[in-house]
Amino acid sequence: MPRISIEPGNSSPGVGLKSRYRNLGAMAGVILLALLLVTPSFYAFAKMKGAAQARKQTYEVLLTAGDWMSALSEAETGQRGYVLTGDETFLEPFEAVRGGAQGRLRDLRRLASGGAAPQHLDAMVPMVEAKLLEMSRVIDLRRNGRTQAAVAAVGTGEGKRLMEALRAELKAFLLLEEQALARNEAGFQANMGNLLAVMAIIGLFTLLIALSFIYVLRQQAKQKLQDLVHFETRNLLERQEELSKRLQKLNTNLLESREQLGVTLNSIGDAVIATDTEARIRLMNPVAEQLTGWTRTEAEGRLVDEVFHIINQETRQPGVIPVTDTLKLGTIHGLANHTLLIARDGSECAIADSCAPIRAHDQAVIGAVLVFRDVTQEYAVQQTLRDSSALIQTVLNTVADGIITIQAAGGIIEKVNQSAERMFGYSAAELVGQRFSLLIPELGRDGTSGSLDYYKASEEDRASGLGRQVEGLRKDGSHFPLEIATSEMSLGGQRYFTGLLRDISARKQAEEALLQAGALQAAIFNSANFSSIATDAQGVIQIFNVGAERMLGYTALEVMNKITPADISDPGEVIARAKALSAELETPIKPGFEALVFKASRGIEDIYELTYIRKDGSRFPAVVSVTALRDPQNVIIGYLLIGTDNTARLMVEAERSLLDAALKERNVELLSARIAADKANLAKSEFLSSMSHELRSPLNAILGFAQLMDSSTPPATPPQKASIDRILHAGWYLLELINEILDLAVIESGKLSISEEPVSLAEVLVDCKSIIEPQSQKRGIRLFFPAFPVPLFVHADRVRLKQVLINLLSNAIKYNRPGGTVVVVCTSTPHGRVRIGVKDTGHGLSPEQLRQLFQPFNRLGQERSSEEGTGIGLVMSKLLVELMHGAIGVDSTVGGGSEFWFDLNVATAPALIGPDNRYLGEPEAPAPKVPLVRTVLYIEDNPANMELVEQLIGRRPDLFMLGAGDAALGLVLARNREPDVILMDINLPGLSGIEALKLLREDPATEHIPVIAISANAMMGDVKKGLEAGFFRYLTKPINVVEFMETIDLALEIPGPALIESK
Template sequence: MPETRTIERHRQETLLKTGALQHAIFNSANFSCIATDAKGVIQIFNVGAEHMLGYAAADVLNQITPADISDPQEVIARAAALSVELSTPILPGFEALVFKASRGIEDIYELTYIRKDGSRLPAVVSVTALRDAADAIIGYLLIGTDNTARKQVEAERAQLDQALQDRNAELETAKSLAEKANLAKSDFLSSMSHELRTPLNAILGFTQLLESGTPPPTPAQQRNLEQILKAGWYLLELINEILDLALIESGKATLSHEPVSLAEVMLECRAMVDPQAQKRGIAMTYPHFEFPYFVSADRTRVKQVLINLLFNAIKYNKPEGTVTVEYIPSPPDSIRINIRDTGRGLAPEQLAQLFQPFNRLGKEVGAEEGTGIGLVVTKRLVELMGGTIGADSAVGAGSVFWFELSLTTAPVLAMQEVAHAALSLPRVSDGAPRRTVLYVEDNPANLELVEQLIARRPDLRLLSAADGNLGIEFARVYQPAAILMDINLPGISGLEAMKILRADPTTAHIPIIALSANAVPHDIEKALQAGFFDYLTKPIKVPQFMDTLDMALKVPGPAVNKEPA
């Protein structure tokens, strides 16, 4: 008997504990617990359900189903989705909420309850079928947890995603507009460069003719001509700098990266800079190379940077001053080029304004001409080559402008091939007959300038054509030794005319030199790749023009050179 009493006591304790657990579950405010009979009518509505949905248990027990307090549109949508998923018609209503559970399928889904006050409560609902000892369904248990916080996070995330998409769309639109603007700017600059260079070509070309003509100009005329040339070349420099800056800032400037010998580039710069220094009485000091330095850069642009900085050091120096160029290794793998002058120097506030467009420091105390663009272009070029640039200065102590570039190894030079190419250049024999040069040009002033230049050459005659189609016919008939071709021609362009001549076996051998006011680097590169022998920009420089023409005349071709009628 004592053993029986012990067992009964344990049973009573277990029942009490189970009852306590059930009481705790059904009275928890953290989740709703709704139990129905087999038809779906609510039989149990716990404290959590009352708290979450606003109904008292008395309001719903034996009166409604959970479908009656659920979003009707969601119930309809769930019935339709389950009908497709399970391939059986399911009516909207309570059946849609418990159909899976009634088939023994685990079912957890999102559902929006409608509170007593009409507000909405997003919930996650877990449904279980309640069965008796014979496995018959006697009801259903729906346990719900508040899904408001999760829904709020999802809504905020959706808003952020949408805002990000909108922002990306705005950025894409802005990028597209910027690209279109850059293209329009580039086209405008190309057009304006051509329009400005064409009349400037005539001004500088004819002035050079007058300066070097026979009889020579009088001293007064010579001074006037020098002033015209000075102003003209300055205007050309301004056009070039504005065009260069615009191309760099629009991202259209192309630079190569190759081993560049600083010693060789400096020798080339000295040939251009020293005459200017001598005119002003400026002493130039260059470094002695104990061993060659090669930098990874664009050779033409390195030369441009050096010339800009050297000319500035000369221009803004004091009378009888000095300019010193220094090379200083900058560990671990760079070299710094210093250009030191003995000019007025710059105050700290002036140093802070360096490298700004159209800000020419010191203009208020000096008479030197300048655009204020050169240093900006120089800075952009150095940075495009992966380098850095800066300046140090003090009033009365001069200035040091410097830039750094990365060092690289020296290239392997095929000297024998270079020598062989030089020896293989054709040579014009003495006493050769006059050779014909065809100039395809529609501008009378440009044509007259070249006519006068060719007239100085007793070994040449000039034949002209005013448009591309006529130029093609003249080239086929007269077989000139060389062709000068303007790019912007009436009818067909010079580029199209050149391609036609290249495709014709009777004219394919004739070297064609582009002579154009279009100085955009991309267009020049495109023309050279298309087949032009060389590309000269207007205004032409007479020595460069003659040298290029002489090189073209050395190109071998058939011994045919018909006299023009």
């Protein structure tokens, strides 16, 4: 406020006082005038603030009402999802709405703009209560296991009618609120204009007052004019600055209001487009930009039909945009169902909602607001729910099988269908509350209490199970066969079983095959190992199995009724396939789904490789098999595409290529190593053969002459007898050692052949007992062999089986306690085998000794004992058992003895061979014995061996021996003297024994003479080679005198023609 002072220049005190009063009066007048001018500005500001607050409250009401309706819709959707699936998680939206629905209505009632709007809210209160009651009733039916009743309650349409009524009331309420919003907006704009006018008037009047005040001061004191003008000017500037700040604050509030409006539009989930009276776009929110493909900048000023392009989903004809009618008539219009919005890039989406006019404060239409939202997924879910509901209802109404719902705990029947009533003869009232075992008696056995958990037992525990035939019991007491299939579900936290019962009395075999085929088909379709995609005839995906979801990352809802398999395939490969097929089939084929199924549509088998694109954009190779699905009229109704992930196979092929290269390199290395190993084995075999020959030749003389001395006449004296026995014992032991080393070498080289046949264990054990008993009696060991009431045969080589048993029995006797026992046991084992065990009462083996078993030449510390041995017997036994496809082992306890055992496969007893009738008949009278002297020719280059055989033959008066030092001389003697038997060494100077045999067989004069080989070449291959060459027998050095003489006698008994025929 300006300060006025009286300067000393005034000459009259009265004039100064009068001037002061005049100034005070003028100042008071100015203040009063200022108050009169400022008061309207405050009033206008208060009105504008109230309008802004009302507009904000209206927006809050609109948003709250929309959220409340969305929550109620989600609750309804969750209710239907729970009815279909029984999953409690679907009820979370319902539980949230049930507790706060009425409270939110009261909040809307409190915030409503007044007038008729609260009446609509009041009308919605009983509707909400009825809707919640309807939803609770359906949920209770589903929780109580009454699924059919719940589905039927949903199908009555009561819930839909209530929702439509609620939407209608809410729509009317929102219309009133939008009208109130338009009024508040118009009032806000009007008050803003009034405020600006008041502020302008205040400024004008203030300027006039200032000029008047300056004029008055100029008249009173011109000398103070400049000071007063400066003072008043400063005062005016300060007040102007204050007014500017206030205006700036008002503008800030206005911008905040507009920003809040922008935030609201940007945050709502629906798309919003606002136009002017000429239907030109003035405003778009981000959702509208996303759905139309136009940015706000690009769309502003354009006619709405340039941006908002809609068509009818069924007819594909352009749709009528409701903006024109709204601007013309001022009415609210809702978009028709099945409307598609075509975005700028050509993509489509289903939309729904409404168009409303924008009115000024005078109710004049100044534009239109178009609110719409993407309902593609909502329509898909609704369609799926409708299809599922229809399918369930149809199945339940038409199924001929009995369906029974049972509590998992206790097996109490909850619900039955009419087919089950007819099947068992009971009414539903008679069955509900009874145990399921009333109908399936076998469920009452074994303590199952009628629960279908019985069918979750394993195959080994139960004779019948899920999907198997059981026996049903009717009310009249009759039994009938039926088939039962069960599925488990959870309702209200409790487990239930649904049993599908089918009477298979008439068509048991056919329907059983059908069920198996259905189960196989379901298992194949639900397999996660491959994708199964079924489309309609146009290629739109209708079925998308678990495997496809896992491979491609999409859920079935994301692709069904939306895209074709071509949309998830590599576009370049699809185009390339279309070109290749066009060239191959000489038919133009469009890139896209047609290229994927063209061959299948023509009945041509089609399997190809293709790259699929996952939801996340990643790619993977797949092998796709396409089949056309046809109806009974052979019209294609769809396609089935079976795909498998080809990544692993391609990786395997790449790795296999690398492995092939590495394998080739390794094969070269192995070939070199094999050549070296073969050379080493050949050298080893030559060494063993040479060693055997060189050792057996002198050993033959030692043992042969010792046997001659032992059987000479007159008998040797006791000291001589003892010496001879020592020589024979040492010689035979040395021969045994040589034989074992050779056998081990043959087995390790893999050259030992096994002739497996059914072998009687009883016969082999009898032979082993006769061989081993003298050794056990000498040591005072008692032997116990098993009895065989029923013949038992095993797959084995008889000679090698006997060798293994004698080895184990010999060890059990040698390493037993004095007066101990040896027990042979035979027991059956799983998998068709028999275990032969040899138990002794020896000292047993320590764990360390057990670890050293089956090692060549390891006698486990017995080297210092008096017991003879080589340490290779067990090794040979192990190798022989394994060659006979068996297993060998030992169980031993220190101080408690040992049991060596081996397992062999059980064999079927061989068919008995009947007697040979050729040898039946009257025996011929024995011919009179005529003493004959037979000639024996011995071809041998070793003088000691020649002398030995000469002395042996000399003891036989019926034999005469001729000797030849080489094969050439032997052949001459054979032709000239024609001996009865020829004894032939193999390693002869010049011609070998085998070459000489060949010449003998080629000569008609000698071909009938039996030739016996006597050689130090004792390897298995040598013996086999000799017998194949045609030797009558093959005796190895050193010879056993008894065996030698028996072989000569046997050869002399064979007549010449018989020998020729045997060739």
